Amino acid sequence: MSSKAKILLLAFLWAMPFLLKAQLLTIQDAVDQAIENNAQINQMRAQLQAKQAEWRTQIGISAPEISYMKEGIDPKADQPFQEQRWTVSQSVDFPLTTAYRIKALREEAKALELNIQEEERKVKSEVKARYVEVMYSLHLQKLKDQQLKLATEMYNAVFTQFETGMGNGMDLTKAELQVAEANNDIDDARRQLHMARYSLFMLMGLPPENQKYTIEFADTLRSNNVEVSQITALSVLSDQPSFKSTEKELDAAGYYLKEARSNILPDIRFNLYKQDYGSGFNYNGFELGLSFPIWYPFEQKGKIRMNLARQDEIRWKQKEIRSGVKEQIEHAWHSYEASRSVIKRYDETIRSKADKLHTLSISAYRLGEIDLLNLIQSQQIYLSSQQRYLAALRDYYIQLVELERFLNLELVY
Numbered sequence: 001m002s003s004k005a006k007i008l009l010l011a012f013l014w015a016m017p018f019l020l021k022a023q024l025l026t027i028q029d030a031v032d033q034a035i036e037n038n039a040q041i042n043q044m045r046a047q048l049q050a051k052q053a054e055w056r057t058q059i060g061i062s063a064p065e066i067s068y069m070k071e072g073i074d075p076k077a078d079q080p081f082q083e084q085r086w087t088v089s090q091s092v093d094f095p096l097t098t099a100y101r102i103k104a105l106r107e108e109a110k111a112l113e114l115n116i117q118e119e120e121r122k123v124k125s126e127v128k129a130r131y132v133e134v135m136y137s138l139h140l141q142k143l144k145d146q147q148l149k150l151a152t153e154m155y156n157a158v159f160t161q162f163e164t165g166m167g168n169g170m171d172l173t174k175a176e177l178q179v180a181e182a183n184n185d186i187d188d189a190r191r192q193l194h195m196a197r198y199s200l201f202m203l204m205g206l207p208p209e210n211q212k213y214t215i216e217f218a219d220t221l222r223s224n225n226v227e228v229s230q231i232t233a234l235s236v237l238s239d240q241p242s243f244k245s246t247e248k249e250l251d252a253a254g255y256y257l258k259e260a261r262s263n264i265l266p267d268i269r270f271n272l273y274k275q276d277y278g279s280g281f282n283y284n285g286f287e288l289g290l291s292f293p294i295w296y297p298f299e300q301k302g303k304i305r306m307n308l309a310r311q312d313e314i315r316w317k318q319k320e321i322r323s324g325v326k327e328q329i330e331h332a333w334h335s336y337e338a339s340r341s342v343i344k345r346y347d348e349t350i351r352s353k354a355d356k357l358h359t360l361s362i363s364a365y366r367l368g369e370i371d372l373l374n375l376i377q378s379q380q381i382y383l384s385s386q387q388r389y390l391a392a393l394r395d396y397y398i399q400l401v402e403l404e405r406f407l408n409l410e411l412v413y
Helices: 003-019 027-037 039-057 095-163 169-204 230-234 241-262 296-366 372-407
Strands: 023-025 065-071 083-092 215-217 267-276 283-291
Touching (some): 039 095, 095 169, 095 241, 095 296, 095 372, 230 296, 241 296
Parallel strands (some): 023 215
Antiparallel strands (some): 083 267, 267 283
């Protein structure tokens, strides 16, 4: 190998740790990227921009009209026409009607802003829940590795007894099956981890080329130790952006109703003239006209009934939102309480007793005090208690995330 090739190889080996450097993805990074890349939120933001600019098209002032008129035309007469004039015409809605329309548009824009807030809360909650699923899958994989280690230790103990003549082939076969099942569980845990990772990446809007195995997750989830009472959780029903949005929609419908009723007032038309009676455009004139809505019973009555129906629709929508949010809060709160009890019970009692049972059962089997079946049962109790603890911890964080969405507090970070 030439000296140049050796230098390049050394440089590559030196740079490899930096090239393969893991990228840490925190829960806040995941939330920020998901909100920034979310298609629904960006569509709603574009709709908001359009709604905020819509008032410029609804000011009730039509485009001015410029016209030319010539009358009394007689080419044979000394004066070939009696009058010619230029006219500028402008029509405007009654000012009160325009005011109500613009107020309605502003309320609709506020409703869209609140809908965006609601969607951002949903995305934040979903991202945090999927991040928790990734954490759960990582810890589950460690638990399955521990299961394999225990199964291997059990196999070694059974094999030792088999060699010394104290065991039998059936026990050895059972031990081999336990090792094989533990390997199957590890493969399943890895599959679950990959699914959780890619589910999170998809929600973040992460491009496929950036979904790398070098991405690591901050295994430092924390939660505020808060006592969330059921009364506190249910007291925020009317504070949800989705509910406040319907209040703005109801206000907008009210203004549209006033606009329709105000259309009984006449629109205004202005005409300005520059007149020529044969001696040049030396005369000016103006005309003021009012447009009376004689077809009001047909056109505006229809708009009034449409907006009254719209108000009824929004009121029913409010009832649906209150009922749905109450159900979600109740479910999240009860699940939060249940999972917290499981965690507390495990920390106070189950953990120490399960560890003690596992240690004693291994020693007892080696001494021939218990058979293989009892050893397997004790190991299953030990592993299932840890898995139940992990599941409770996952559910605890997920329900806190759900409550966080409704309470608008930072409970998981």
